[in-house]
Amino acid sequence: MKLLFSRLPHPLIKSQWLIAILTLYFGFVLNLSFWRFIATNLEIDGGRMALFAISLFIVNGVLFGWIFCLTVIKPIAKWLIIPFLLVSSVTNYLMWNLGVFIDADMIRNAVQTNVHEATDLITLSGCLWFLLSGIIPAILFARVRILYRPFARELLSRLLYIGVGAGVVAGFAATSYKEYVSFFRNHDQANKLVNTINYTYGIERYFHEEAQARRVFVWLDRDAHRLASARHDRHTVLIFIIGETARAANFSLQGYERDTNPRLAKENIIYFKNMTSCGTATATSLPCMFSSGGRQHFNANDAKFTQNLLDLLGAGGYDLLWQENDGGCKDVCDRAATEDMVVIGNSQYCAADYCRDDVLVNGLKSKLSAVGKDTVIFLHTMGSHGPSYYQRYPEQFKKFTPTCDTADIQNCPRQAIINTYDNTILYTDYIISSVIDLAKEFPDLKTGVMYVSDHGESLGENNVYLHGLPYAIAPEEQTHVPFLLWMSEAMKKDSRIDYACLASKEGQAFSHDNIFHSLLGLLDVTSTLYQPDKDIFRSCRTNGGHD
Ligand SMILES: [Zn+2]
Known part of the structure; x- marks a missing residue:
């Protein structure tokens, strides 16, 4: 065997050709399942979608080209790429023949599998597949002698490739942004088929999740409590709509x-414009x-394991009830009573996997009737x-037309997308004002x-759709959000709120950072984490706020 191996030819290949071959091999041969998925799920029904399909091929090539520009380097090329080649051959087989999608959960399955389950996967066709697409190409790659150009020329040509590639990707981002976000938002499992990236990311997530599971919860303030002087005969109920x-x-x-706000315009609310x-x-x-720390100090991983506003309100003696209708509370409500609308499934408002927001209004009256304690x-x-804006509202809120009645928003004109979105805002206007009207039905409660x-x-x-851009470059449309407040006369009086003073702050700049401290202040919960300068109510409380 060793003799045979040493007798194999020792071909010479220029580095740029090797990069090209690796790019094509990884990008297309080892990614058969991804391309099958694209062929099955992509409907080419016009010029824009055709351009998107072409761009997928080119962008895929550019991205793999970048990877090999960075890894085909003299001492490490073979040691680094051959293991990936072998593993990708196996994952390619599993995805193509068994319909597997590879993510952190799949890595966990693989780690926890037993010998019997593993040997079940070893079949003749699997071995043949591995031999042809993994072992033989790996041997060929191991045997080649890579001919590098002088360092400066090699570096320059690769930088040139990376630069031109960036230009191409930016060009396609400009022409096909809508198609990219819409397609990959509607088919988020497609990423789990992009070979090498899927299992590399999956393994990273798996170890990350294992490490997270061992973390200890951090209590920042064990001594939060309610000011005794703040208690009154009537129960406080704050309804916080996210x-x-x-x-x-x-x-x-x-x-x-x-x-878009015909109902709220008639309510005595304060709308903060900034x-x-x-x-x-x-x-x-x-x-x-x-x-508690605000945007500057926020870390989503740490937040899961750190005392939050709900914990402090609970410590202050408030009953907490979290009504979930948006696919999860991101661990915010982990220690509060929670009801998930989709799990409960009210057939009047719910489809299989989502409910319209009136499901929240529907249950609220009985909850307010049952209040026996201060509650948030x-x-x-x-x-x-x-992107399925059209599913958010019932027929009678289809005021702005024509609408885009599909999740594939790339198929709709921009104005139809805006119309559909505006209908969701009109419906949100109805939801918020319905909650306010319900609160008014309980004059014996201090409602807000x-x-x-x-x-x-x-x-x-600028051809950008949806959201999620990095904060530093996010357009204002993604970060400027509506914020409003309504208070019953009882709440204004008992909390000593000067409503006119608050109204004078409508134009003042606030951020999500103010929520934590403002609710502690308004609800009279004392904590070492409270920062009075971030409490928007403090300067509008007639007796001054608490510190
Ligand atoms: Zn969101």
């Missing part, structure tokens, strides 16, 4: 030319607004969650309603 993907720009309260979100996606903004109710709405959205949304400005 919006989803609502951007300030499309609220008529903000100045939007379309009448509120910015902590992040551009739920996973950041939601835990961030309930954390969190309503986590689905709001304007995209606060609403803030988690982040905004891009609707085609």
Whole structure:
């Protein structure tokens, strides 16, 4: 065997050709399942989709080309690439023949599998596949002698390739951004088929999750409590509505030319016009607004294991009730009573995997009737969650037309997407005002309603759609969010709030950072974490706030 191996030819190959061959082999041969997925799920029904399909091939080639520009380097090329080649051959087989998608859960399955389960996967066709697409190419690669150019020329040509590639990717981002975000948002499992990246990322996530599972919970303040002087005969009920993907720009309260807030316009609310979100996606903004440190110190991994606003309100003696209708509270409500609307499944408002937000209003009256203690109710709405905006509201809220009644928003004209989004805002206007109207039905409670959205949304400005761009480069549409407040006369009186003073702050700049401290202040919970300068109520309390 050793003799045979040493007698194999020892071909010479120029480094740039090797990079090209590796790019094609990894990008296409070892990624058969990804391309099968694209062929099955991509509907080419016009020029834009055809351009998107072509761009997928080219961008894929550019990305793998970059990887090999960085790894085909004299001392490490073979040692680094051959193991990936062998593993990718196996994962390619599993994905192609067994329909496997590779992510952290699949890595966990593999780690926890037993010998019997593993040997079941070893079949004749599997061995043949591994031999042809893994072992033989690996031997060929091991045998080649790579001919590098002089260092400076090699470096320059690779930098040139990387630069030109970046230009090509940027060009396609400009022409096909909508198609990219829409396709990969609707088919997020496609990423789990991109060979080498899927298992590399999956393994990283697996170890990360294992490490997270061993973390200890951090109590920042074990001594939070309620000011004794703040207790009154009537029970306080604050209803905190967390919006989803609502951007300030499309609220008529903000100045939007379309009448998207006809109901709220009639309520005695305070609408804060200058509120910015902590992040551009739920996973950041939601835990961030309930954390003590604010955006500058926020870390989503740490937040899961750190005492948050709900913990402090609970310590202050409040009953907490989290009503979930947006696919999860990102661990914010882990230690509070929680009801998940989709799990409960009210057939009037719910489809198989989502509910319209009136499901939250529907259950609220009985909850308010049952209040026997000071309470904070969190309503986590689905709001304007995209790209399926059309599923967020019932027929009677289809006021702005024509609409885009599909999740494949790349098939709709921009104006139809905006119309559909505006209908979700009109519906959100109805949801918030319905909650306020319900609160008014309970004059024996000190009720207040606060609403803030988690982040905004891009609707085609500069050809950008949806949300989630890195904060530093995110457009204002993704970070400027609606924030409003309504208070019953009882709450204004007992909490000594000068409503006119608050109204005078409508134009002042606030951010999600203010939520934590403002709710502690308003609800009279004393904590070492409280920062009075971030409490928007403090200067509007007639007896002064607490410190
Ligand atoms: Zn969100």
